[in-house]
Amino acid sequence: MNQPxxxxxxxxxWLDDGPIDLPDETRRAIxxxxxxxxxxxxxxxxxxSSMSPINRIAAAAAILLAVGGLSVFVLSNRGGGGAGATxxxxxxxxxxxxxIPSPSPSIAPSPSxxxxxxxxxxTFTSSHYGYTIAYPPTWAATQATRDxxxxxxxxxxxxxxxxxxxxxxxxxxxxETGVFGFAADVPAGTSEDAWLASxxxxxxxxxxxxxxxxxxxxxxxxxxxxxYDAQAFVFVGNRVYxxxxxxxxxxxxxxxxxxxxxxPASSPPGSLAPSVSPS
Amino acid sequence: xxxxxxxxxxxxxxxxxxxxVDLDGDQCYAIAYRxxxxxxxxxxxxxxxxxxxxxxxxxxxxxxRFSPWLHRLLVNACYEEHRRHRRWISRIRALPVDGxxxxxxxxxxxxxxTLDRAFLRLTPQHRAVFVLHHYAGLxxxxxxxxxxxxxxxxxxxxxHATRSLRAAITADSQVDSTEARPA
Numbered sequence: 001m002n003q004p005x006x007x008x009x010x011x012x013x014w015l016d017d018g019p020i021d022l023p024d025e026t027r028r029a030i031x032x033x034x035x036x037x038x039x040x041x042x043x044x045x046x047x048x049s050s051m052s053p054i055n056r057i058a059a060a061a062a063i064l065l066a067v068g069g070l071s072v073f074v075l076s077n078r079g080g081g082g083a084g085a086t087x088x089x090x091x092x093x094x095x096x097x098x099x100i101p102s103p104s105p106s107i108a109p110s111p112s113x114x115x116x117x118x119x120x121x122x123t124f125t126s127s128h129y130g131y132t133i134a135y136p137p138t139w140a141a142t143q144a145t146r147d148x149x150x151x152x153x154x155x156x157x158x159x160x161x162x163x164x165x166x167x168x169x170x171x172x173x174x175x176e177t178g179v180f181g182f183a184a185d186v187p188a189g190t191s192e193d194a195w196l197a198s199x200x201x202x203x204x205x206x207x208x209x210x211x212x213x214x215x216x217x218x219x220x221x222x223x224x225x226x227x228y229d230a231q232a233f234v235f236v237g238n239r240v241y242x243x244x245x246x247x248x249x250x251x252x253x254x255x256x257x258x259x260x261x262x263x264p265a266s267s268p269p270g271s272l273a274p275s276v277s278p279s
Numbered sequence: 280x281x282x283x284x285x286x287x288x289x290x291x292x293x294x295x296x297x298x299x300v301d302l303d304g305d306q307c308y309a310i311a312y313r314x315x316x317x318x319x320x321x322x323x324x325x326x327x328x329x330x331x332x333x334x335x336x337x338x339x340x341x342x343x344r345f346s347p348w349l350h351r352l353l354v355n356a357c358y359e360e361h362r363r364h365r366r367w368i369s370r371i372r373a374l375p376v377d378g379x380x381x382x383x384x385x386x387x388x389x390x391x392x393t394l395d396r397a398f399l400r401l402t403p404q405h406r407a408v409f410v411l412h413h414y415a416g417l418x419x420x421x422x423x424x425x426x427x428x429x430x431x432x433x434x435x436x437x438x439h440a441t442r443s444l445r446a447a448i449t450a451d452s453q454v455d456s457t458e459a460r461p462a
Contacts, residue, residue, distance in 0.1 A: 007445045007448040008445070010390050010448050011413075011444050011445070012413065013386045014390065017391075019308065019309065019312055020309040021308070022305050022325060023322060026308070027300060027301075030304075030326055030329045031293075031297060033330045034293050037330055038334060039291070040335050040338050166438070177431065178438060245431070246432065250431075
C-alpha cells in the first residue's frame with residue numbers, strides 16, 4: 001500500500017544530500033592561486049581610513065554640491081523648465097483601479113507609465129476565494145488549494161502551500177513576474193489597521209508598516225502598499241482580499257489586473273467557506 | 280573575528296585570507312554544488328570566487344559585508360561555470376550528475392533522478408535563488424542583495440523553481456501509483 005508522499009520533504013532531503021566539505025585540493029589550488037593574482041588597488045572612499053576627517057568632509061561637500069547642481073539642472077529642464085516646474089510625482093493618492101479599464105491617476109513611480117490594455121485577457125474565477133480577475137493569455141494561472149492562515153502564512157508566501165491563486169508571467173512571452181490573490185476572514189472586532197499590522201508583523205524588508213496609497217477595486221476602497229512587492233488590500237464585510245505583484249516597478253500592470261477584479265458579495269461573518277459563484 | 284580577518288586580508292595578509300577560506304569554503308562549496316549539481320564544476324566555481332575575492336578585496340568598503348559580497352562572487356562564478364558547461368555539453372553528452380549516493384531512504388533513486396532533471400532544466404538564476412533560500416537559509420532580502428535583483432524578482436524565481444520541482448515529483452508519484460495499480 002502506497003503511503004502519501006510529501007513533495008516538500010522529498011525536495012528538502014534531496015537538497016540536503018550532497019558534499020559539504022571543500023576538498024583539500026581546491027583549498028591548495030586557491031592558496032597557490034593567491035600568489036599569482038594581481039590585486040586591485042584600494043579605492044579611496046569617504047568611509048575609508050586613508051582620508052583625514054577634513055578631507056572626508058570636503059569630499060562629501062563637493063559631492064553634495066555636484067549632486068545638487070545636477071538635480072537643479074535636470075529639474076529645470078523637465079516639463080518646460082522654469083522656477084514653477086514641479087517635480088515628477090512619485091505616487092498619487094488618487095484611486096487607480098476601477099472595474100472598467102480606463103486611464104486613471106497613476107500610482108506608479110513614473111508619470112508616463114500607463115496600465116496596459118486588458119483586452120483579450122482571460123477571465124479567472126477563484127474557486128477558493130470567490131473573486132474573478134483577468135490575466136494575460138500568455139501567463140499561467142493556478143488555483144489556490146487551501147486557505148491562507150495568518151499564524152502559519154504571515155505573508156503571501158510564494159513557496160509551497162497553495163494559499164494563493166497564482167498568475168505567472170512566462171518569459172520570454174511575458175515579464176518575469178507574478179501576481180497572487182487570496183482572501184482571509186477579518187476577526188470580529190479587528191480593525192483594518194490592526195489586521196494590517198498583524199499581516200506585516202513578520203516582514204523583514206521595506207518598512208514594517210508601509211505608507212499606503214488609497215485605491216479602488218471593484219468599487220470598494222482599498223489600500224496599496226507600493227514597496228518592493230506591491231500589495232493591494234480590499235476590505236469587504238468580514239473579508240479582506242489581498243493581491244500581490246512581484247516587483248513594484250510592475251505597478252501599471254498590477255493596476256491593470258486590479259481593474260478587472262470582481263469581488264464576491266460579503267461572506268457571512270465567521271465563514272471560511274469560499275464563494276464559488278462570484279457575481 | 281571575521282571582520283578582523285577581512286580587514287587584514289584586504290590589506291594583503293594572505294594568511295588571514297586563507298583563514299577566511301577555511302571559514303567559508305565549505306559553505307561556498309556546498310552552495311555551488313547544489314546550484315551546479317556537479318562536484319568538479321562546483322570546485323572550479325569556488326576557486327574562481329575566492330581568487331576573485333582576493334583580487335577585488337581591496338575595493339570592498341565595508342568588511343561587514345564580506346559574506347554577501349562573497350556569495351555574490353560565488354553565484355556569478357556558478358553562472359560562468361554553467362555557461363562554460365553548456366558550450367562543452369553541446370559537443371558531448373555528460374554522464375549522470377556525480378556526487379555521493381544518498382543513504383536517506385526518504386528519497387528514492389527515481390526521486391533523485393527526477394529532481395536532478397527538473398532542477399537542471401531551471402536557469403542558473405532560478406537555481407541560485409532556490410539554493411540560497413532553501414539550503415543556505417538566506418531570507419528574500421538577503422538573496423536580493425546577493426544576486427542583485429529586487430526582492431520581487433527573488434520571489435518570482437523562487438516560486439518558479441519550487442513549483443517546477445514540486446510538479447516534477449508530483450507527476451512522478453502519479454506515474455508510480457498508476458504503474459503500481461493492478462490491472
